[in-house]
Amino acid sequence: MSGAPKPLLAVRGLKKHFPVRGGLLKKVVGWVYAVDGVSFTLEEGDTLGLVGESGCGKSTLGRTLMRLYEPTEGAIEFQGRDIARASAAELMPARREMAMIFQDPYASLNPRMTVSDIVTAPMSAHGVGTPAERREKASEILQVVGLRAQAASRYPHEFSGGQRQRIGIARALILNPKLVIADEPVSALDVSIRAQVVNLMMRLKERFKLTYVFIAHDLSIVEYISSHVAVMYLGRVMEKAAAKTLYASPKHPYTQALISANPVPDPARRAQKQVLKGEIPSPMHPPSGCVFHTRCPLAEERCRAEAPALRDVDKTGTDEHLVACHLVKD
C-alpha cells in the first residue's frame, strides 16, 4: 500500500492488563490479560468491525483506544501522534476528534439531565460555544439523528431504547469527530429498531465522513456495516481482512467456527454445524501457545507450544488478509 494516505489510527502492540487484587492487604494476586498485544491500522473513511465473544477484550480495546483505560503497553497513533502516553492536556485535542457510542442506552444517559444538556456535554467539556450556540447546535444535531428539536428539553426516560440510542449518537457527533468508537450500539435494541439505527449510522458516516470502530458480537450486523473486520479471541486478533474476504473465505479455525455457529435466517439452509467444544478459557490464565488451541478442532503439538504471529496471507495483492494460525498456509 505505497503512497496510501497515513492511517487515521494505527495501533501497535497494545496491551491492557488489569490487576486482580486479593487478601487482606489487597495485593496483586494475578492479572487479567484483557487485551494482549493488538496491532491494526484504520484508514480514514473505513469501518473496522471488532467481533468476538464475551471476554475476548473487544470492549476493553475500544475503551483503551479512547484512553478511558490507561494502556499497559503499546502505541495508539491517532492522526500520526501517539496518544498512548499523552498527558491529559495533550490528550484534549485528540479527544475532540474521537467519540464513543455505548451499548446500553439506559445506563449511558444521565437520567437527571435534559437531552439538550446530554448532547451538548462534549461542547461544555471542551469549552465550545456559548450556551445559546450550544442550544442551537443541540436542536440541529437532534434533527440530524431523526429526533424532533423539541426533544432537547425532555429527559431520557421519555424516550424508547432506539430513540435513546439516537441521543447517544447525537452526543457522539456534536463536535464533528473524525473517529467514532461504537461499542455494541445496537445489541440492546429490537430487530426492527436495530435496522433503523444501523441505517442511520451508515447515513451519518457518509454525510460527516466518519471513520468507525464498530464493536459487536453479532457477525451478521458487523458484515453489514464494516469495510474491514477483526476477529478477537482472548485479547488477541485472530484474523483481520476486508469484510467481504473474511466472510467469503475465513482462514482461521475460530473465525470459521464463529461464522458456522451464527444461525442462518433461512430454513432451507439448515446444515450440520461446526460446533466448538468447551468454553472460552479465563483471561487470567490464557492457554500457552495459540490461545485458541484448547477449543481448536485442528490443534497440533506446535499450537500448544508456540504462539502464532499475525501474518499476511493475501494472494490477490489487493488488501491485507492477516491470520494468526500456524496451520494456514502462506
Place this chain on the structure above:
Amino acid sequence: MDGLSYDLHAGRTLAVVGESGSGKSVHALSLMRLLPVPPARVTAGEVLYRGRDLLTLPDPEMRRLRGDRLAMIFQEPMTSLNPVMRVGAQISESVVLHKGASAAAARARAVELLRKVGIPAPEKRVDDYPHQFSGGMRQRAMIAMALACDPDVLIADEPTTALDVTIQAQILELMKSLQREFKMALILITHNIGVVAEMADDVVVMYAGRAVEKAPVQDIFKSPKHPYTRALLGSVPSIYLRKDRLASIPGQPPDLAVPFKGCPFAPRCTEALERCRADDPPAFPLAGGRMSNCWLVDSPAAAPR
C-alpha cells in the same frame, strides 16, 4: 393469544417470535400456568393436554403436571437458579417431588442428567453452587432441571439469548438431540429469526400482544403473508443473504397501555388500507394450515403476491 390456535405434537417444535413487548413471554408464562403437552391445543380459551382442558383443572392437579409433564427453561440462568442451593439438589428437586425418589436416587439422577447435558465431571459438579458455573453451564443445568422428569412439553423462553454465539450453537444442538431422544414437544420463544429458521417446524409471529401469523417454517420464510412478518424478515441482516440496505420498520410498536383501534400494526404498515385503521382483523385461515391476521389476505384483489 388472540384468535389463534395451534396443535403441538410430540417431537415437534413451535417457535413463537416477536420483539420485546409482543407478548411472547406472557404467552409462555400463561402456557406454563395453564397449558400443553404433545397433543395440546389452545382453541377459544381451551388448552387441551392429552384431551384434558388444563384451564378447568384443579390447582393440585395442575401442580402435579407442572415441572413433571410440562417443564420450562428461562432466559436468565443466573436469576432462575437458586444461588444458595447446590446445582444437583435443584435438578433433582422435581424428581423427589413428583416421583418420590430417595435422596440417593435423586442424586444419581442429577449426575446422570448433568452428564446428558454435557457438563464435564458431573459427579463433582453436582455439588457446586450456581455461581461456580459459567453462563453456558448454567443454561445446561437449567435444561437438566427441566428434563428431570422426562416432560412431554418443554417451553423454552429465550434459552440462548444471554449466551455467546458458539455457546448458543452448543445449547441449540443439545436441545435438538434431547428432543429427538425424549420425543418432547418444544415451544421455543425467541426474537432471533436465525434460531427460528434452524429449530422450528411451525412458527407463530406475535406483535403487540397478539399472534399475527402462523405457518410452517418454510412458508414463513418463503412467502410471509403478514406485512409485519415481511418487514421483520427484511430487517434481519444475514451473512448469507447480502442486502444493500436493511429494511427498517418505521416508528415503534404501540404502547399497549393506550387503547387503539384497528390493526395494531397499521400505523407502521406500508400496505395499510382504510379498513386496517378502523377494524381489527381476525385470523384468516389460509391454505396449508396457515393463518394470517391481516385484511390484505381477506380481499384477493388487494392480497400481495
